[in-house]
Amino acid sequence: MGQPDLRTRDSSVGAPAADAAPPLLPGRGRRPVSKRLAPFGYLSPTLILILVLMVIPILMVISYSFQDNVIVERNPVFSGLANYANVLSDPDFLVAIKNTLIFITVSTAAHLVLGLTFAILLNTDVVGGVTKAVFRIIYILPWLFTIAVVAVIWRLMLDPYGVVNYILTSVHAVQKGVDWFGDPSTALWAVTFVNIWSGYPFFMISLLAGLQGISTDMYEAASVDGANAVQKFFGITIPQLRPVLISMAVLDLIWTSQQFALIWMTTGGGPLNATEMLSTYTYKQAFSSYEFATASASAVIVLLITLILAVFYVRQQRVR
Amino acid sequence: MTAVTTQTMRVRPETATKPAERVATRASKKHLGLKVGVIAGLTLGAVFAGLPVVWMLSTSLKANGEVFEIPPRLITESFSFDAYAKILGDPLQMRFFLNSYIVALSVTALTLFVAILAAFAFSRFSFRGKEAVNVVIVSVQAVPPITLVIPYFGLMVGLGLYNTYPGLILTHMVFTLPYAIIMLTAYFNTLPRELDESVKVDGGSGWTALWRVLVPISVPGLIAVGVYTFMISWNEYLFALTLTRTDDMRTVPIGIQLLMGQHSYEWNQMMAMSILGSIPVLVLFLLFQRRFIGGLTAGAVKS
Numbered sequence: 001m002g003q004p005d006l007r008t009r010d011s012s013v014g015a016p017a018a019d020a021a022p023p024l025l026p027g028r029g030r031r032p033v034s035k036r037l038a039p040f041g042y043l044s045p046t047l048i049l050i051l052v053l054m055v056i057p058i059l060m061v062i063s064y065s066f067q068d069n070v071i072v073e074r075n076p077v078f079s080g081l082a083n084y085a086n087v088l089s090d091p092d093f094l095v096a097i098k099n100t101l102i103f104i105t106v107s108t109a110a111h112l113v114l115g116l117t118f119a120i121l122l123n124t125d126v127v128g129g130v131t132k133a134v135f136r137i138i139y140i141l142p143w144l145f146t147i148a149v150v151a152v153i154w155r156l157m158l159d160p161y162g163v164v165n166y167i168l169t170s171v172h173a174v175q176k177g178v179d180w181f182g183d184p185s186t187a188l189w190a191v192t193f194v195n196i197w198s199g200y201p202f203f204m205i206s207l208l209a210g211l212q213g214i215s216t217d218m219y220e221a222a223s224v225d226g227a228n229a230v231q232k233f234f235g236i237t238i239p240q241l242r243p244v245l246i247s248m249a250v251l252d253l254i255w256t257s258q259q260f261a262l263i264w265m266t267t268g269g270g271p272l273n274a275t276e277m278l279s280t281y282t283y284k285q286a287f288s289s290y291e292f293a294t295a296s297a298s299a300v301i302v303l304l305i306t307l308i309l310a311v312f313y314v315r316q317q318r319v320r
Numbered sequence: 321m322t323a324v325t326t327q328t329m330r331v332r333p334e335t336a337t338k339p340a341e342r343v344a345t346r347a348s349k350k351h352l353g354l355k356v357g358v359i360a361g362l363t364l365g366a367v368f369a370g371l372p373v374v375w376m377l378s379t380s381l382k383a384n385g386e387v388f389e390i391p392p393r394l395i396t397e398s399f400s401f402d403a404y405a406k407i408l409g410d411p412l413q414m415r416f417f418l419n420s421y422i423v424a425l426s427v428t429a430l431t432l433f434v435a436i437l438a439a440f441a442f443s444r445f446s447f448r449g450k451e452a453v454n455v456v457i458v459s460v461q462a463v464p465p466i467t468l469v470i471p472y473f474g475l476m477v478g479l480g481l482y483n484t485y486p487g488l489i490l491t492h493m494v495f496t497l498p499y500a501i502i503m504l505t506a507y508f509n510t511l512p513r514e515l516d517e518s519v520k521v522d523g524g525s526g527w528t529a530l531w532r533v534l535v536p537i538s539v540p541g542l543i544a545v546g547v548y549t550f551m552i553s554w555n556e557y558l559f560a561l562t563l564t565r566t567d568d569m570r571t572v573p574i575g576i577q578l579l580m581g582q583h584s585y586e587w588n589q590m591m592a593m594s595i596l597g598s599i600p601v602l603v604l605f606l607l608f609q610r611r612f613i614g615g616l617t618a619g620a621v622k623s
Contacts, residue, residue: 049497050494053468117361122362144605163375
């Protein structure tokens with residue numbers, strides 16, 4: 001392909017100035033402009049997408065949250081903080097906040113513990129390389145299934161007549177089959193458990209990489225000094241992994257707080273709001289009750305919570 | 321004992337005056353115990369991780385009446401692939417698969433194209449506002465989909481993209497693009513600048529350098545990013561649920577949910593559909609495991 005063709009394409013991607021540059025004028029002043037604009041040419045598709053599908057929608061949802069009669073009706077009116085007052089005084093919303101807090105903290109803590117445990121088990125040289133590779137694939141499996149699949153698997157497993165209840169009744173841990181997702185006293189723990197199952201592999205993979213990055217010299221030196229396994233774990237492993245552990249924990253809090261599909265497909269937020277989360281609450285307000293204004297206020301609150309976590313995350317990254 | 325040790329460790333040095341043999345026997349005994357413990361732990365973990373998957377497979381090969389039989393059995397007399405045949409013979413289910421492939425492949429191709437351009441800008445140019453744009457791209461990843469889904473609904477209806485492929489493709493890209501840009505920028509940064517400079521010396525433009533030199537040698541990085549992008553799009557649920565309306569536009573995750581909502585539960589068919597729906601991601605992962613995990617952890621630790 002000829003050069004001129006490529007050049008035209010180059011300019012068409014973004015920098016109009018380059019296109020306009022007449023070849024007769026020798027460079028001065030012109031070229032720097034096109035050169036300065038070139039990176040924006042390359043960035044323009046990204047910037048347009050972010051503007052149209054991120055910046056504008058966020059502004060839209062913020063403005064909806066201060067109005068009434070949005071989207072479904074055509075005569076939006078300014079309503080000040082009324083939507084926020086509605087949301088914050090809605091007992092269902094407060095329950096959703098409480099449930100979300102329990103859900104994200106328990107999930108994240110369990111992800112850390114399980115991820116680290118499995119990573120350490122996989123990092124020992126007790127079993128051979130092939131065995132280890134097989135175990136690693138098995139351990140990653142839960143993460144490879146889409147949440148819709150995870151939801152149906154566990155609805156099957158945790159059915160009152162399902163395998164889990166069969167095992168538990170055979171060892172007399174429970175009297176008769178429990179409807180884990182259907183009983184208000186167990187539903188929140190059931191969805192949290194399923195979320196733990198589907199999410200720990202990501203931690204495991206990252207922590208395994210972290211573990212492999214720790215120099216063996218440190219462990220050897222510690223052995224020479226007579227340190228035992230526990231001392232090595234708290235003296236070397238944890239401090240070395242600290243940055244990864246913290247940043248992953250914050251990321252996980254953010255991601256888990258956004259979990260919608262799992263709850264929607266296992267309990268739908270029920271029974272009796274027992275598993276209502278900020279995400280399901282917002283979704284129901286919008287797409288079940290068509291209260292888009294209230295939903296927008298709730299959505300903005302969710303965004304603010306995420307923002308706080310994100311600022312914390314960025315701070316952590318800086319400190320590193 | 322050495323300076324290095326005391327520097328790097330907070331573990332208190334213990335007595336180093338044990339008789340050599342005692343240490344040796346204790347070590348081998350300890351080694352055996354450790355080995356048993358590790359293998360037990362690994363097995364227990366594998367049951368936790370793998371049993372549900374095995375059970376899904378087993379259920380998909382049973383007759384529906386046997387799904388909850390007591391005691392549960394892995395393989396029953398009615399072992400057959402009937403459930404798979406039902407799914408594969410149902411044009412509606414196949415439509416879900418077609419939709420998922422169209423959307424996920426388009427998202428992957430478009431994400432790679434747009435991300436290559438952006439990563440080139442980040443990696444090879446210094447420009448005003450670079451840091452700001454970078455911050456925006458990183459923070460976009462954290463914006464909750466549930467916050468966006470409300471304005472998207474209004475926006476897509478307004479733009480005439482509601483219940484269309486482009487509507488889904490564009491919204492998926494919002495979540496695939498930032499990660500792709502961050503990973504590819506990191507990848508391009510590892511490639512020496514002399515490579516593209518040499519093209520420029522020969523009279524080629526930056527565009528030529530990018531597509532003729534950088535992209536061809538970045539294939540491993542592009543594969544990792546592409547696999548991840550495909551996975552995100554294939555698995556996406558919330559936008560697929562809210563931005564499509566008719567059955568002919570639904571994707572696989574929604575198809576699984578629709579199957580769950582139907583008449584009496586056909587568990588064997590639900591599991592067969594789930595397995596068929598997971599195959600693309602499983603195959604991609606197994607094929608590109610190494611590259612993928614490498615890229616993923618690099619991204620996770622870095623970004």
